Amino acid sequence: MEVIISDGQNVIIGKWKKKCCALLFTILCATLNFVEAIMEKQNITLSLPKSVLRRMKILAAQRQSSVSRLLTQAVEKMIEEETEYEPARKRQATLLEKGFNLGFRKPASRNELHER
Numbered sequence: 001m002e003v004i005i006s007d008g009q010n011v012i013i014g015k016w017k018k019k020c021c022a023l024l025f026t027i028l029c030a031t032l033n034f035v036e037a038i039m040e041k042q043n044i045t046l047s048l049p050k051s052v053l054r055r056m057k058i059l060a061a062q063r064q065s066s067v068s069r070l071l072t073q074a075v076e077k078m079i080e081e082e083t084e085y086e087p088a089r090k091r092q093a094t095l096l097e098k099g100f101n102l103g104f105r106k107p108a109s110r111n112e113l114h115e116r
Helices: 020-038 050-062 067-098 110-114
Strands: 003-005 010-013 016-019
């Protein structure tokens, strides 16, 4: 099957023309439906100040998303950052305990110091 993308708008598959956006939208919807089907969800009750909720709804609309999806992304990001923090902190503490070679060489004697 030969796929040719002509002017960025149309996809030609064999002899049929389909709008690129429609095809991509179909693929995206199928992917999202699959992901949502395998992810078990749990509803929660959340109390937010009205001003925060209003601004969140505006932000969700601007991003063509939902309040639920925005909150899910924010919580997932916090969890990811938290789980990455502890191993990174341990690695850095180990490096500090080991120390770094800065090229310092202790002088042999007091006289060698004053010769400089």
